[in-house]
Amino acid sequence: MANFIEAYNITLKHEGGYSYDIDDMGGETYKGIARRYYPSWEGWAIIDIYKEDYSSFPNNAYNDSSLDLKVKDFYKANYWDVNLLDECPSQPVANELFDTGVNMGISRAGRFLQKALNVLNKDGQIYPDIVEDGKVGNNTIKALKAHLSYKGDEYLYKVLNILQGMHYINYMTKSSIQEKFAFGWLKRVNFIKE
Numbered sequence: 001m002a003n004f005i006e007a008y009n010i011t012l013k014h015e016g017g018y019s020y021d022i023d024d025m026g027g028e029t030y031k032g033i034a035r036r037y038y039p040s041w042e043g044w045a046i047i048d049i050y051k052e053d054y055s056s057f058p059n060n061a062y063n064d065s066s067l068d069l070k071v072k073d074f075y076k077a078n079y080w081d082v083n084l085l086d087e088c089p090s091q092p093v094a095n096e097l098f099d100t101g102v103n104m105g106i107s108r109a110g111r112f113l114q115k116a117l118n119v120l121n122k123d124g125q126i127y128p129d130i131v132e133d134g135k136v137g138n139n140t141i142k143a144l145k146a147h148l149s150y151k152g153d154e155y156l157y158k159v160l161n162i163l164q165g166m167h168y169i170n171y172m173t174k175s176s177i178q179e180k181f182a183f184g185w186l187k188r189v190n191f192i193k194e
Contacts, residue, residue: 001087002094004080008072011099018047018058030061031071032102038078043070075102082106083113083136089145090153096160104167107134116159117143126150161190 015032026034030047050061061067079101080086088094093113101109111134118129127146130139147156 001089002085002091004076004085004098006091007080007085007095007098008075010095011075011102014099015102017062030058033071033074038074041070041074043067043074046070079106083110084141087141089148090156092157093144093148093153093160096157096164100160100164104164108167110134110136110140112160112163113144114140115163116156117147120147120151120155120159 012031015029018030020028024034026036028035030043033041033043035041035044046064046067047061050064051057053060075098080098083097083101083106085094085098088097097109097113100112111132113136114130114132114134117127117140118132121127121129121143127143130143144156
């Protein structure tokens, strides 16, 4: 089964450190955790204290191992466990779903998985279509395991990346100001399994 730490380490390379970009929908972020969406995350109180020492911030926060643990625990609970990724038999697929969930939301990652599984089931011959509701549950995991047993993870991984890439393109088409994030986002779209 998939390993959280491997997926976490890959995603954290994309998320960086502290950022406060007015064009970023998440606003103020620390290692990808957006204050706008998670204002009650306990790490914000620690970061606010570090921000008081403006000359040392954000480096002072980067050296806090207890803050790093809070980040890791946050991601495990909110982005890994919620999509049942411990039950995923493919590490590359779990890595992709985790990263997509962090960058685009867990329900979108779940919908991408469900849509990919539905288009790859040979019109229900391999396993029945599943509801594309973004909630990864027993039926989604059952279909995932059936697909992986039938065809492995290569095509599923590709479809997940196609959906991710199309989401970025559609998002930038609707709001051209978001194009400033294009190269960072597109680094996450990858047909080579990590």
